[in-house]
Amino acid sequence: METISKKPIQRLILYKKILNQLKYDGVEYVFSHVLSKLTGFSANQIRRDLMLVGYTGTPSYGYEVAELEESISKFIDDPDGLAIAIVGVGKLGCTLLNHCNWSGHNLRILVGFDIDKKKVGKSNEGYEIFHISQIEKIVKKEKIYLGVLACPDDNAQEMAERLVSAGVQGILNYTKINLILPEDIYVEDTDIMLTMKKISFFTRHKDIFKKKKST
Amino acid sequence: METISKKPIQRLILYKKILNQLKYDGVEYVFSHVLSKLTGFSANQIRRDLMLVGYTGTPSYGYEVAELEESISKFIDDPDGLAIAIVGVGKLGCTLLNHCNWSGHNLRILVGFDIDKKKVGKSNEGYEIFHISQIEKIVKKEKIYLGVLACPDDNAQEMAERLVSAGVQGILNYTKINLILPEDIYVEDTDIMLTMKKISFFTRHKDIFKKKKST
DNA sequence: CTTTGTGAATTCGTTCACAGCA
DNA sequence: TGCTGTGAACGAATTCACAAAG
Numbered sequence: 001m002e003t004i005s006k007k008p009i010q011r012l013i014l015y016k017k018i019l020n021q022l023k024y025d026g027v028e029y030v031f032s033h034v035l036s037k038l039t040g041f042s043a044n045q046i047r048r049d050l051m052l053v054g055y056t057g058t059p060s061y062g063y064e065v066a067e068l069e070e071s072i073s074k075f076i077d078d079p080d081g082l083a084i085a086i087v088g089v090g091k092l093g094c095t096l097l098n099h100c101n102w103s104g105h106n107l108r109i110l111v112g113f114d115i116d117k118k119k120v121g122k123s124n125e126g127y128e129i130f131h132i133s134q135i136e137k138i139v140k141k142e143k144i145y146l147g148v149l150a151c152p153d154d155n156a157q158e159m160a161e162r163l164v165s166a167g168v169q170g171i172l173n174y175t176k177i178n179l180i181l182p183e184d185i186y187v188e189d190t191d192i193m194l195t196m197k198k199i200s201f202f203t204r205h206k207d208i209f210k211k212k213k214s215t
Numbered sequence: 216m217e218t219i220s221k222k223p224i225q226r227l228i229l230y231k232k233i234l235n236q237l238k239y240d241g242v243e244y245v246f247s248h249v250l251s252k253l254t255g256f257s258a259n260q261i262r263r264d265l266m267l268v269g270y271t272g273t274p275s276y277g278y279e280v281a282e283l284e285e286s287i288s289k290f291i292d293d294p295d296g297l298a299i300a301i302v303g304v305g306k307l308g309c310t311l312l313n314h315c316n317w318s319g320h321n322l323r324i325l326v327g328f329d330i331d332k333k334k335v336g337k338s339n340e341g342y343e344i345f346h347i348s349q350i351e352k353i354v355k356k357e358k359i360y361l362g363v364l365a366c367p368d369d370n371a372q373e374m375a376e377r378l379v380s381a382g383v384q385g386i387l388n389y390t391k392i393n394l395i396l397p398e399d400i401y402v403e404d405t406d407i408m409l410t411m412k413k414i415s416f417f418t419r420h421k422d423i424f425k426k427k428k429s430t
Numbered sequence: 431c432t433t434t435g436t437g438a439a440t441t442c443g444t445t446c447a448c449a450g451c452a
Numbered sequence: 453t454g455c456t457g458t459g460a461a462c463g464a465a466t467t468c469a470c471a472a473a474g
Contacts, residue, residue: 017406105408192387222443257444
């Protein structure tokens with residue numbers, strides 16, 4: 001079976017964001033070495049990545065910004081936009097959601113869940129909030145495929161399991177809990193302390209890592 | 216020059232978190248295949264990673280939990296604990312900081328910076344807040360090496376540059392801006408929409424990725 | 431000339447296979 | 453037996469090198 005790897009996908013998503021910005025800045029064409037400057041990845045690697053999406057530029061002008069963005073989008077984005085649920089619409093969950101710019105992305109928070117019955121029913125930023133006892137019913141009914149976990153750590157494992165058993169296939173985990181889930185469920189963890197430790201280590205040991213920049 | 220790669224380091228940081236949890240659960244010994252279950256990484260890979268820290272277990276009992284945690288910590292953590300500054304102590308910044316458990320980690324938020332003079336001086340969660348005009352002075356004086364960027368997007372690039380020119384070596388970027396900084400500055404981005412897109416893609420295309428679990 | 435697209439070479443990361451040990 | 457630690461083999465990801473194009 002043909003397999004593709006994760007790293008190029010991550011980079012493509014970043015390229016698309018940057019191309020979108022360039023488009024709004026009025027830039028029409030871009031060379032791989034310019035994208036290299038903007039991303040820190042080598043021009044070689046960028047051209048290699050772009051082979052995946054099939055779009056080809058021209059030696060004289062490079063890549064047409066809007067077209068390349070569109071091609072990457074075709075490759076990366078779901079045409080319909082997967083439905084997302086958030087579990088835990090407390091301070092953390094709401095702050096994170098409000099901080100996002102959801103327009104222009106094929107992604108939408110469809111519902112929220114909370115243990116606090118006072119929050120139920122309130123349609124906060126356009127999505128409806130249900131009590132967590134409704135998870136199974138609503139997730140199935142609305143065909144929700146992705147979950148954002150921003151509930152207290154104590155409930156995290158249970159809430160994750162319930163999302164998964166109701167049909168959720170991928171989870172963005174904002175709790176500090178290391179979730180144990182079936183291996184076919186895609187989980188992305190965001191523990192800030194772990195991230196800080198990573199930054200701390202890499203910053204202290206910069207010298208022993210290869211530079212990632214190109215020519 | 217001897218170089219080490221980033222992925223094992225990330226995994227080691229996760230092992231340490233899990234070992235810490237096991238310790239509190241009263242677990243004394245752990246086998247690599249148990250860590251495999253808890254992390255999703257193969258037992259082979261875990262043993263390979265542990266070679267880096269130099270701690271060796273025994274065939275009969277596996278690894279002594281507390282000792283292994285300590286060894287990883289020696290390898291990963293800075294003995295003194297690098298000083299961190301946060302730029303932007305608004306809703307996002309404060310929520311993220313409060314959500315962390317800073318105790319037991321060799322990391323400390325030393326100061327905050329904000330453009331809003333009303334926030335200056337207030338010692339929120341134990342750290343002092345200065346006006347952004349003080350960045351250069353305070354960062355140098357307090358020898359701050361890491362920065363958390365949680366300011367409005369409009370100021371992000373400028374604030375990052377000022378942190379860097381004052382001596383900051385690594386940045387955790389919570390803005391939606393793609394920062395352009397010297398290549399020797401370590402930057403970790405956390406754009407939620409990009410992460411959601413990634414999860415969306417990988418969830419839809421699970422079948423074409425290799426399973427990462429082991430035997 | 432400069433830049434793209436890509437086969438070939440290389441480097442890097444993971445898994446295999448097994449010796450050595452409790 | 454069942455585990456650890458590790459050289460060797462393998463596979464994946466990146467870079468090199470260059471033909472083709474404007």
